[in-house]
Amino acid sequence: GQNIDQPTEMTATEGAIVQINCTYQTSGFNGLFWYQQHAGEAPTFLSYNVLDGLEEKGRFSSFLSRSKGYSYLLLKELQMKDSASYLCAVRDSNYQLIWGAGTKLIIKP
Amino acid sequence: GAVVSQHPSRVICKSGTSVKIECRSLDFQATTMFWYRQFPKQSLMLMATSNEGSKATYEQGVEKDKFLINHASLTLSTLTVTSAHPEDSSFYICSAKEAGRDTGELFFGEGSRLTVL
Numbered sequence: 001g002q003n004i005d006q007p008t009e010m011t012a013t014e015g016a017i018v019q020i021n022c023t024y025q026t027s028g029f030n031g032l033f034w035y036q037q038h039a040g041e042a043p044t045f046l047s048y049n050v051l052d053g054l055e056e057k058g059r060f061s062s063f064l065s066r067s068k069g070y071s072y073l074l075l076k077e078l079q080m081k082d083s084a085s086y087l088c089a090v091r092d093s094n095y096q097l098i099w100g101a102g103t104k105l106i107i108k109p
Numbered sequence: 110g111a112v113v114s115q116h117p118s119r120v121i122c123k124s125g126t127s128v129k130i131e132c133r134s135l136d137f138q139a140t141t142m143f144w145y146r147q148f149p150k151q152s153l154m155l156m157a158t159s160n161e162g163s164k165a166t167y168e169q170g171v172e173k174d175k176f177l178i179n180h181a182s183l184t185l186s187t188l189t190v191t192s193a194h195p196e197d198s199s200f201y202i203c204s205a206k207e208a209g210r211d212t213g214e215l216f217f218g219e220g221s222r223l224t225v226l
Binding site: 104 | 143151200202214215216218219220
């Protein structure tokens with residue numbers, strides 16, 4: 001079966017750095033996505049990785065290792081507004097998106 | 110950037126009635142739209158894939174006669190929850206894929222919170 005694992009919840013301090021991991025087992029691979037979702041709102045796109053390596057976009061970076069079935073989202077200089085759920089999603093060989101359950105990130109002052 | 114508008118954002122209805130939710134791509138054409146359902150503290154659950162001009166493809170376990178999807182134009186898809194019951198109360202979200210562009214990014218609507226009394 002297809003499976004995406006990410007931690008349920010993480011806590012970090014304002015101004016610090018946090019890494020949210022995602023491991024996946026899917027039928028094929030056509031890209032990995034990270035989305036941010038604030039409570040009661042729709043997800044917003046953060047990043048897309050299809051090749052191995054690190055993609056940096058401002059305070060957010062996303063890393064992919066296809067051989068390990070692994071990705072992480074790195075958030076730097078954390079701000080209170082970064083408190084949200086972070087969803088990892090993988091596009092499989094049928095171009096279907098498989099969603100992780102999301103990681104709830106709590107930022108403390 | 111691409112904008113998807115979903116309406117209504119909140120709806121409360123009585124059990125047994127039907128509710129229609131609209132999903133519009135405002136500044137791009139969307140040949141494919143997706144409808145999701147999300148329960149509190151859970152991830153998105155894909156209900157169906159809606160293709161313009163053809164029948165929707167429903168995921169296993171989703172009743173197509175209960176969740177009617179229509180994608181009559183390149184900018185509009187609708188989800189109708191028929192004979193709604195309290196267990197249908199949920200957050201329904203649509204997303205759209207821009208025609209001719211395959212970055213993989215999906216553009217999400219704001220979501221519609223349905224409460225069935």
